[in-house]
Amino acid sequence: MASIDLDLRAATWRKSSYSNGDGGNCLEVADGHPGIVPVRDSKRPEGPALVIAASAWTPFIEAVKAS
Numbered sequence: 001m002a003s004i005d006l007d008l009r010a011a012t013w014r015k016s017s018y019s020n021g022d023g024g025n026c027l028e029v030a031d032g033h034p035g036i037v038p039v040r041d042s043k044r045p046e047g048p049a050l051v052i053a054a055s056a057w058t059p060f061i062e063a064v065k066a067s
Contacts, residue, residue, distance in 0.1 A: 008038055008049055015042055 011030035026042040030049075037057040040049040052060070 006033075006036075006038070006049075006051060011038060013040065013042075013045070 008030060012032070013028040013030050015026050015028050028040050028042045028045070030038040030040075035054050037052045037054055038049045039052060041047060
């Protein structure tokens, strides 16, 4: 697995529209990064981000919706 150096300090993060706003278990994603989708835990915004290939993101979301 390759390691990339990505500065996400200025990234604009967004939560799902299904998030209830109560600080529950939410993921945030940062848009505007061609080819990748950075994902982080909304409860730990200072923590690490998982970087997912954009080509894997859509199938992941479709699988989550189907479950």
